[in-house]
Amino acid sequence: MTAVTLTKPDDWHLHLRDGDAMKSIVGMSAAQMGRAIIMPNLSPPVKNSVQAKAYREEIMRALPKATSFNPLMVLYLTDRTTKAEIVEASNTQEVYAAKLYPAGATTNSENGVTNLNSIYPALESMEKEGMPLLVHGEATDSNIDIFDREAVFIDTTLSKVIKDFPELKIVLEHITTKDAVDFIVESEKNIAATITPHHLLANRNHMLVGGVKPHYYCLPILKRQYPHQDSLITAATSGNPKFFLGTDSAPHDQHQKESACGCAGIFSAHAAIELYAEAFDRNNSIEKLEGFSSIFGPDFYDLPHNTEKITLEKTTWKVQDSYEFANTTVVPFFAGLNLSWRLLT
Ligand code: DOR
Ligand code: ZN
Numbered sequence: 001m002t003a004v005t006l007t008k009p010d011d012w013h014l015h016l017r018d019g020d021a022m023k024s025i026v027g028m029s030a031a032q033m034g035r036a037i038i039m040p041n042l043s044p045p046v047k048n049s050v051q052a053k054a055y056r057e058e059i060m061r062a063l064p065k066a067t068s069f070n071p072l073m074v075l076y077l078t079d080r081t082t083k084a085e086i087v088e089a090s091n092t093q094e095v096y097a098a099k100l101y102p103a104g105a106t107t108n109s110e111n112g113v114t115n116l117n118s119i120y121p122a123l124e125s126m127e128k129e130g131m132p133l134l135v136h137g138e139a140t141d142s143n144i145d146i147f148d149r150e151a152v153f154i155d156t157t158l159s160k161v162i163k164d165f166p167e168l169k170i171v172l173e174h175i176t177t178k179d180a181v182d183f184i185v186e187s188e189k190n191i192a193a194t195i196t197p198h199h200l201l202a203n204r205n206h207m208l209v210g211g212v213k214p215h216y217y218c219l220p221i222l223k224r225q226y227p228h229q230d231s232l233i234t235a236a237t238s239g240n241p242k243f244f245l246g247t248d249s250a251p252h253d254q255h256q257k258e259s260a261c262g263c264a265g266i267f268s269a270h271a272a273i274e275l276y277a278e279a280f281d282r283n284n285s286i287e288k289l290e291g292f293s294s295i296f297g298p299d300f301y302d303l304p305h306n307t308e309k310i311t312l313e314k315t316t317w318k319v320q321d322s323y324e325f326a327n328t329t330v331v332p333f334f335a336g337l338n339l340s341w342r343l344l345t
Contacts, residue, residue: 009293013246030069034306045076090129178231194246197275237285277341
């Protein structure tokens with residue numbers, strides 16, 4: 001096969017940042033994706049509909065003129081999110097979901113949820129309104145090993161939320177373990193998961209063998225190839241509609257990553273669909289890409305499929321070493337490495 005044409009994909013988990021940082025990268029997602037679920041972990045976070053609409057306006061102003069890219073906004077849940085805020089968000093056309101960051105789990109999660117019970121009123125409203133809950137699924141107790149945090153979260157927290165809110169739509173985001181894959185496969189159809197390109201294409205050896213590679217550091221952290229990465233590849237390419245595309249592209253300034261205490265986040269928006277094509281093709285499953293990238297996500301969110309098409313051509317090209325990012329640079333995933341599919345523009 002030398003080319004594939006797909007329904008235009010959507011990114012169901014994207015960090016665009018704000019200000020000049022956002023301006024320098026938003027065009028890359030707009031060039032590839034029809035829509036994207038925009039993460040609210042700005043500083044300060046996007047906590048209500050007014051802030052979500054203002055952030056969306058800022059994104060719209062920064063977009064290239066000829067684009068149909070549609071940013072879908074998300075509220076950041078805190079211990080103080082009220083039922084009224086959820087009802088207002090569900091009546092706000094621009095807002096599509098709310099996000100649970102356990103406080104301290106990741107970048108800009110300090111204002112996240114410290115006590116699950118505090119968001120029960122919000123979750124009750126979300127279940128009633130049909131608003132999806134997006135979950136950063138990692139336990140935060142300091143004694144839990146970083147490689148076990150996803151599995152522990154599923155056992156202790158996610159299972160409880162599902163039991164208490166059986167009709168709530170939930171996306172367990174950026175899953176990284178066989179434990180998560182098995183849990184999603186066995187759950188009801190209102191529970192789904194996104195998978196990133198980096199968790200499909202890399203494992204902890206990429207980050208740690210031969211020296212610490214800060215550009216492979218993200219949260220949840222990369223796991224073992226077997227059984228975790230292998231299990232994610234199997235899930236993504238299985239055609240099971242519970243698994244769909246969410247890049248978690250999370251740009252950070254190069255110097256903040258190449259530091260004694262480097263930030264978590266892998267930037268993949270420059271080549272998102274090409275990275276997924278690489279992962280699917282390495283598994284001889286390129287024909288499964290369209291469902292994962294363009295069909296199962298909108299079906300879960302009850303949204304129409306995009307009508308535009310994109311074409312990927314089989315040709316080898318090299319990812320550049322860095323991109324401009326505000327007044328500095330960001331190092332992209334696969335920097336200096338070859339990819340074997342290229343999006344035709
Ligand atoms: O690696 C990550 N980076 N994981 C997250 O959950 C947040 C993200 C960010 O915002 O940088
Ligand atoms: Zn994220």
